Each structure stands twice: as C-alpha cells, then as structure tokens.
Amino acid sequence: MNGVAKQIYDWFDERAGLTELGHKMLNEPMPGGSRYTYVFGSILVYIFMMQLVTGILLMFYYAPTADHAYESTQYIIHNVEYGWFILSFHFWGSSVMVVMVVMHMSQVFLWGAYKKPSELVWVVGTILFTLVVAMGFTGYLLPWDQRSFWATTVGIEIADKTPLIGDFIGQFLRGGPTTGAHTINRFFVLHVMILPLSIMGLATLHIYLFRKAGPAGPYKRDHKELTKTSEYFFPRQVYKDSVAIGIVFLITCALAFYEPVELLGEATPEPGDYNPVPEWYFLFLFQLLRYETFSGEWGQIVGSIVIPVAFMVWLIAIPFIFRNPERRPWKRKFGIMTWAIILLAVAYLTYDYSITEIH
Numbered sequence: 001m002n003g004v005a006k007q008i009y010d011w012f013d014e015r016a017g018l019t020e021l022g023h024k025m026l027n028e029p030m031p032g033g034s035r036y037t038y039v040f041g042s043i044l045v046y047i048f049m050m051q052l053v054t055g056i057l058l059m060f061y062y063a064p065t066a067d068h069a070y071e072s073t074q075y076i077i078h079n080v081e082y083g084w085f086i087l088s089f090h091f092w093g094s095s096v097m098v099v100m101v102v103m104h105m106s107q108v109f110l111w112g113a114y115k116k117p118s119e120l121v122w123v124v125g126t127i128l129f130t131l132v133v134a135m136g137f138t139g140y141l142l143p144w145d146q147r148s149f150w151a152t153t154v155g156i157e158i159a160d161k162t163p164l165i166g167d168f169i170g171q172f173l174r175g176g177p178t179t180g181a182h183t184i185n186r187f188f189v190l191h192v193m194i195l196p197l198s199i200m201g202l203a204t205l206h207i208y209l210f211r212k213a214g215p216a217g218p219y220k221r222d223h224k225e226l227t228k229t230s231e232y233f234f235p236r237q238v239y240k241d242s243v244a245i246g247i248v249f250l251i252t253c254a255l256a257f258y259e260p261v262e263l264l265g266e267a268t269p270e271p272g273d274y275n276p277v278p279e280w281y282f283l284f285l286f287q288l289l290r291y292e293t294f295s296g297e298w299g300q301i302v303g304s305i306v307i308p309v310a311f312m313v314w315l316i317a318i319p320f321i322f323r324n325p326e327r328r329p330w331k332r333k334f335g336i337m338t339w340a341i342i343l344l345a346v347a348y349l350t351y352d353y354s355i356t357e358i359h
C-alpha cells in the first residue's frame with residue numbers, strides 16, 4: 001500500500017477495526033485443514049447474494065400486479081438489454097441453490113457434523129432449507145403465465161388439505177377464494193421481503209453458531225493428527241471456496257444461456273388442456289400423489305401433509321436422534337442408509353414422473 005492509501009486505511013481501521021475484523025473472519029482454525037468437501041456453505045452464501053442482486057435488477061422492471069406481471073416479464077425478456085439473461089440466471093439460480101442446499105446437508109450429515117456441539121447449527125439449517133424451498137415456490141408464480149399460475153394453484157390446494165389449519169394457510173396465501181390479484185401481491189411480499197430477510201437473519205445466526213461450535217473437521221477424530229494438520233480458513237479454504245463458486249457461476253451462466261426462460265400464455269382462470277407442472281424439485285411429491293395408494297381423501301392428506309411434515313420433524317430432530325458421538329460413516333449404517341433411501345426415493349419419484357409424462 002502506498003502512503004496515501006495506507007493513511008486512508010489506517011484512518012478507517014482506527015475507527016472501524018478493519019484489521020481485527022479481517023483476522024476474526026479469515027483466521028478461523030480448521031482442524032484437519034482445508035478440503036473441497038467444505039465448499040457448499042460458502043457456495044450457498046454466494047448464490048443467495050447473486051439471487052439478491054439479480055432479483056433487485058428484475059424489480060426495476062417487474063410490476064407485481066395481476067394486470068401487469070406477465071406483460072412486464074415479457075418486457076424484461078424481449079426489450080430490456082440482457083433482461084432475458086438476468087431473469088434466466090435468477091430462475092436457474094434457484095434450482096442451483098436447491099441442489100447445493102441438498103449437497104450441503106448431505107455433506108454435513110455424512111460427516112456427522114451436526115453432532116455435539118453443532119446441534120443448533122443443524123436445527124437453524126433445517127429452517128433455512130424450508131425457506132430456500134419457499135423462495136422457489138413463491139417466485140414461481142411471479143411471471144404470471146399458465147405454468148406459474150396453475151402450479152401455484154395446485155400447490156396451494158395441497159396446503160389447503162392440512163388438517164385444522166389448512167383453510168387458514170390457503171386463505172392467507174391466496175388472499176381470497178381463488179388464485180388472483182391478492183395472491184400475486186402476497187407471493188411478491190413473501191418472495192422479496194419476508195423470506196429473504198428471514199434467510200439473511202437465519203444465515204447470520206447459522207454462521208455465528210457454526211463459529212461458536214467450531215468446524216467439525218474430518219470424521220476421523222485423531223486429536224494429535226488434527227492439530228498437526230490444522231489450517232486457517234485463509235488462504236487455502238478461501239481458494240477452494242472461490243474455485244467452487246467459479247464453477248457454480250459458470251454452470252448457472254450456461255443454463256441461463258442455453259435454456260433461457262420462455263413464458264407460456266398469460267395466466268387465465270381456465271386451464272384449457274394445460275396440465276399443471278410445478279418446479280422440478282416438487283415433482284416427486286406430485287408423482288407420489290398420483291399413486292393409487294394416495295388417491296383417496298385420506299391418502300392425499302397422508303401424501304401431501306403427513307409424509308412431508310413427518311420428514312421435516314425427523315430432519316430437525318436428527319442431532320437428538322443420532323446422539324452417539326461416533327462420526328465415521330461406516331459405523332453409522334442405519335443413519336446413512338436412511339439418508340440414502342430418502343434421496344433415492346425422491347430421485348425415483350422424479351424419474352417416474354418424467355417417464356409417465358413422456359409416454
């Protein structure tokens with residue numbers, strides 16, 4: 001740093017404690033050293049920031065009303081310079097975020113990184129997971145074409161089936177008896193205010209709790225060896241995180257470029273011969289509800305409410321169910337098998353949906 005730059009830096013440093021902050025953020029000891037397996041949390045922070053930036057750019061043109069949402073989205077795609085790319089990047093960003101959140105959860109689950117003293121890091125993580133999925137669901141309606149309108153209508157009908165509070169949830173989300181003008185306002189407020197602010201707050205809490213508990217490190221806990229190979233977060237983990245973020249950025253760009261968002265016709269209260277299709281990460285639930293076993297009234301409640309709620313309760317409770325301090329995956333056969341079966345079931349149902357649709 002030359003003389004003037006140093007003076008300016010020192011002036012701020014004296015008042016804002018920049019050097020100390022930098023040390024706190026970057027000099028976090030990582031037992032066992034840096035690894036590519038730890039990159040997913042940082043990737044999620046990066047995608048969330050990109051979603052904020054692209055989302056804010058879209059808001060310069062998007063009109064969140066039933067009368068103008070479709071038209072303004074078409075305007076973004078066809079008339080705004082690079083509008084199609086920003087919108088497509090934002091659209092694909094949400095899918096990439098869902099994939100990355102599942103990878104992050106799977107990594108910390110496999111490594112047993114949710115075990116004491118990191119239970120709260122996991123619990124806050126499960127809420128973040130729900131919020132990330134909710135971001136996808138609420139964003140899907142905003143373009144207001146047939147696809148978004150009918151997927152949301154079906155989604156809210158599923159929520160309607162919740163015993164006792166279903167009516168309230170449906171009414172709250174729709175803002176009336178059918179999907180319409182109030183629904184888009186409510187989804188917009190949830191999508192651009194309530195959910196992002198909640199994610200920001202909870203992600204901060206998540207990272208604070210992570211720093212308090214300390215990184216779990218490798219599952220082989222040989223203390224002598226771990227302290228020998230301990231490294232700071234900077235520079236090697238920062239480098240690995242940056243490489244991974246660069247790859248995710250390029251993948252999202254490629255998806256946006258080769259598969260840009262194209263709207264169907266404007267939403268109408270008549271589906272015609274249009275068959276509602278939700279975002280790909282909800283297809284497994286859609287497919288489950290098509291099976292004979294889940295076709296009756298109670299079957300629908302079990303498939304759409306009981307199973308997802310039971311799954312969420314199980315997910316939150318994981319650190320309290322698997323309390324054995326053993327972290328090596330091959331010694332935790334039951335937990336690992338359960339995780340694998342859930343992922344395989346979701347993959348199978350999604351695949352089954354796609355082949356039924358093609359034939």
Ligand code: HEM
Pocket residue numbers: 038039040041042044045048101104105108113114118121122123124125126127128129132199203206207210214215216217
């Ligand atoms: C928006 C969503 C999320 C963000 C931005 C996020 C961010 C992070 C970051 C930056 C870390 C620090 C170290 C690392 O990258 O491994 C971390 C650690 C962790 N996260 Fe998340 N996370 C999210 C969702 C989740 C979810 C859904 C879960 C599990 C249900 C979870 C569980 C954990 C656990 C247990 C750790 C500690 C890992 C260790 O000690 O090695 N996180 N998270």
